[in-house]
Amino acid sequence: MISVFGSANMDLVAYVAKAPRLGETVTGHAFRTVPGGKGANQAVAAARAGARTVFLGAVGDDGFGAEIRATLAGAGVDVAGLRTVPGPSGIAHIVVDDDGGNSIVVVPGANGAMTGPSGADLAAIARSRALLLQLELPMPAVVAAAQAARVSRVPVILTPAPARPLPDELLEAVTLLVPNEHEAAGITGESDPEAALAALLERVPEAVITLGGEGALYGARTGERLHVPAEPVQAVDTTAAGDTFAGALAVARIEGLAPERALRFASVAAALSVRRPGASSSMPTRDEIDAALG
Known part of the structure; x- marks a missing residue:
């Protein structure tokens, strides 16, 4: 079982030929509302990729929730661990250009109500084989969830986004x-991915730096290094x-x-997702991933 302790938003997505500059108004050619949020997205990705997945988060008592x-x-x-709290759900306003x-x-x-894991959240984390975290919830809550997983010897996989300073007590878990x-450059001060990877491995046992069209770079403190090329794809919505990638x-x-x-496996899943519009709605099933892997 995978637990995801994270955010849930409604994505309000506007599609445009070219994104507006500051002070500029442009005309879009489509608009969609799609459930998202980095936590909810990773939960959907993991579930569709074949894992039993538990989501721990909060939505508002509105229609979006x-x-x-x-x-x-x-x-x-x-979704037994998905709380409903008074007030609006989180939203993300997204502009997608034709590239x-x-x-x-x-x-x-409502994500702001997630000030820490509840007793039920802690029990779910302790039963998991991995905990997925991101940084759209209050930092004290993310740290508490990571530390709880560490105590229970549950591996913690962290996507450090949106970018912000990472406290030592989080990285230790x-x-x-x-x-x-x-994000890797922001954390380490190193613009070269290889140098950034080396710096990250001074703080965590393993790291993967995603490089967009250049694939992904993996390293471990054991000395292992890998570069996996990106799958060729014509992107519709990234x-x-x-x-x-993280969920898969x-x-x-x-x-x-x-x-x-x-x-x-993760790169193929990500490549399949960018061929379709939206966030959670674009994520591939296990059968689609396996077929693409061959």
């Missing part, structure tokens, strides 16, 4: 850190790529796949 809950449940995610690039503004809403190249990678890890095979 009900839709987010239904979407998670429909994807096979256990598949995106910019995002997140308003946390992390098993595998999964930043993109920009919004879900990172979360799909967690599944590969608990299934005991060797690092190179696990990275390829």
